[in-house]
Amino acid sequence: MQVALDLLETDRAIRIATEALEGGADWIEAGTPLIKSDGMDAIRRLKTAFPERTLVADMKIADTGAMEVEMAAKAGADIVVVLGSADDSTVLEAVRAAKKYGVRIMADLISSPEPVSRSKELERMGVDYINVHAGIDQQMTGRDSLTIMKEVVKEVSIPVAVAGGLDASSCAWAVNAGARIVIVGGNIVRSSDVISSARAVRTSIDAPCSISDSGKSRKDEIRDIFMSVSTPNISDAMHRKGAMQDIFPMLSGKKMVGTAVTVQTFRGDWAKPVEAIDVAGRGDVIVIYNGSRHIAPWGGLATQSCLGKGIAGVVVDGAVRDIDDIRKMDLPVFATCHVPNAGEPKGFGEINSEIVCGNQAVRPGDYIVGDDNGVVVIPRERAYEIARRAKEVEKTEQRLSEEIRRGATLSEVMQLKKWEKH
Numbered sequence: 001m002q003v004a005l006d007l008l009e010t011d012r013a014i015r016i017a018t019e020a021l022e023g024g025a026d027w028i029e030a031g032t033p034l035i036k037s038d039g040m041d042a043i044r045r046l047k048t049a050f051p052e053r054t055l056v057a058d059m060k061i062a063d064t065g066a067m068e069v070e071m072a073a074k075a076g077a078d079i080v081v082v083l084g085s086a087d088d089s090t091v092l093e094a095v096r097a098a099k100k101y102g103v104r105i106m107a108d109l110i111s112s113p114e115p116v117s118r119s120k121e122l123e124r125m126g127v128d129y130i131n132v133h134a135g136i137d138q139q140m141t142g143r144d145s146l147t148i149m150k151e152v153v154k155e156v157s158i159p160v161a162v163a164g165g166l167d168a169s170s171c172a173w174a175v176n177a178g179a180r181i182v183i184v185g186g187n188i189v190r191s192s193d194v195i196s197s198a199r200a201v202r203t204s205i206d207a208p209c210s211i212s213d214s215g216k217s218r219k220d221e222i223r224d225i226f227m228s229v230s231t232p233n234i235s236d237a238m239h240r241k242g243a244m245q246d247i248f249p250m251l252s253g254k255k256m257v258g259t260a261v262t263v264q265t266f267r268g269d270w271a272k273p274v275e276a277i278d279v280a281g282r283g284d285v286i287v288i289y290n291g292s293r294h295i296a297p298w299g300g301l302a303t304q305s306c307l308g309k310g311i312a313g314v315v316v317d318g319a320v321r322d323i324d325d326i327r328k329m330d331l332p333v334f335a336t337c338h339v340p341n342a343g344e345p346k347g348f349g350e351i352n353s354e355i356v357c358g359n360q361a362v363r364p365g366d367y368i369v370g371d372d373n374g375v376v377v378i379p380r381e382r383a384y385e386i387a388r389r390a391k392e393v394e395k396t397e398q399r400l401s402e403e404i405r406r407g408a409t410l411s412e413v414m415q416l417k418k419w420e421k422h
Contacts, residue, residue: 001171001201002056004163004185006031009415010042012403014049016189021053023198029056029183030077040075047076054078060108062086065094073101081131084109084118088125095126104128106161109148116151123156130156131183134164146174153178168200172208190395192402218384222367223283225387226257229394231373237389242376244358247315247334249372250323256332256370258285258312259380260362262355268295268343273316274302276351282310285368289355290318293336295343300325307331315368315375317357334370 003025005013017028028050034042035057047055057077061068065082072080082094084107091107098105106129107122109115119130132149145164153160161181162174171182184201191197226234235243261280265272265288276286286306290297298314300322306314313332320326323338352364360377362368367378367386378386403413411417 001025001198001205002027002029002161002181002183003188003198004029004031004058004183005046005189006033006185007189008033008037009418010034010038010045012413013042014046016194017046017050019194020188020198021050023188023195024202025184025188025198027054027056027079027181029058031185032058032060035059040071043072043075043077056106057081058108060110061090061094063090065090065092066097069094069097069103069105070101073098073103077103079104079106079129081106081108082127083107084115084122084130085112088121091122091125091127098128106131108133109152110134115148116155119152119156119160123158127158129159129161129181131161131163131181133162133183146170146177149174149179150177166201168204171201172204175205175208186392186395190392190399192398222383222387223257225391226367226369226378227255229387229390231369231371231376233390233393233397234369234376234378234386236393237386238376238378242360242378244315244317244334244360244375244377246336247317247358247375248336249370249374250320250333250335250338251327252372254313254330254332254371256285256313256334256368256375258283258368260285260287260364260366260368260377261352262357262362262364263288263349263351264353264355265290265297265349267292268297268319268341269346269348270297270299270302270342271345271347272349272351273297274305274345277302277305277309277311279351280306280309280311283312285313285315285370286311287355287357287362287368288314288316288318289357290316292318294319294339295341296321296339297343298333298335299342300329303329303331303333313368313370315357315370332370334375 003020007013030042056079057072058081061082069080105127107127108131110133112118132145134145149162159180162179163183166184167187188197261284263272263276273288296319298320303326316335319337319339320335354363365380367383369376
């Protein structure tokens with residue numbers, strides 16, 4: 001098992017590597033972000049801290065193969081990573097330099113257009129390991145390295161590694177399918193309990209059992225992930241975008257996840273909002289633009305009508321009423337405010353057109369997530385990606401929280417002064 005230290009600061013990398021090794025990791029990888037942040041000094045310091053351990057330098061060499069292999073080897077790396085998609089001349093130079101300096105070469109197939117055929121070419125050129133790797137951004141869009149790895153191991157005789165979002169279960173699957181090395185990053189280094197997370201992977205690969213498909217649909221998977229993360233996690237995953245303005249929970253402690261059924265109405269006209277209940281189905285969120293903070297298009301009876309249909313929640317850009325009744329019902333409702341008075345059911349507006357709610361564009365089918373922090377809108381075509389990215393944000397925050405619990409301050413953990421603009 002190889003632990004990938006995809007971090008930005010060497011002191012943190014050493015602390016986390018120490019715990020990962022205690023949990024059962026074998027090799028240490030200086031990840032590409034760490035090398036870009038701290039350079040060859042990261043490799044030197046990791047080798048000094050762990051002189052008896054195999055140290056992998058994930059250089060992802062794309063050019064000047066001999067020069068970069070020499071740099072990594074002299075800094076203390078035992079294995080140097082070259083991009084599998086690099087030009088043949090670069091790979092060959094890296095292999096020659098590796099023999100000269102007594103290190104080994106791992107070729108990373110990340111983003112390789114023909115990974116199986118390229119793995120055979122890389123073996124012929126003399127690399128020591130093939131790494132079948134779905135990158136972090138690829139993982140977020142649903143790409144997976146395990147299926148490709150299963151094909152690669154049939155075609156090459158050198159050891160095959162696999163990387164990309166692996167956890168204990170997928171590591172067991174990989175070992176059963178023929179992987180000789182499993183590379184685990186985020187699920188260990190971002191864990192609040194690195195030792196236990198590493199130990200779970202160690203146990204799974206030492207005694208791998210068959211892993212069956214969960215049978216979940218993509219929609220179920222998206223919903224489950226969004227239910228497990230917070231709206232701040234999601235907003236961070238969207239680069240601080242997506243949050244509705246001036247929309248607040250009318251009931252505390254209620255989580256809402258669903259797909260939008262949109263309603264455009266005007267100043268308390270409650271006909272279209274109520275008609276939308278008949279259009280919406282299980283797992284939908286009714287999202288209403290009302291145009292007034294002073295006249296409600298939604299109240300207790302409308303909320304009650306949603307309960308039997310399995311509607312996931314309601315969002316109103318404007319007022320709701322009957323707040324005492326709404327708070328007795330088990331349905332998340334978000335709005336700008338609550339008032340006593342409603343308007344008339346005139347029937348102006350429309351259902352399932354693109355609207356603006358809380359200063360965010362909302363289309364039918366977009367994902368709507370609400371909690372005590374507020375409401376975020378996730379474009380439907382990016383829902384899986386954003387869910388996965390939000391989960392990574394959550395993991396990172398859990399790890400930061402653990403380091404703060406141990407006595408560090410947030411500015412120390414984040415190395416804020418190092419990254420300030422001057």
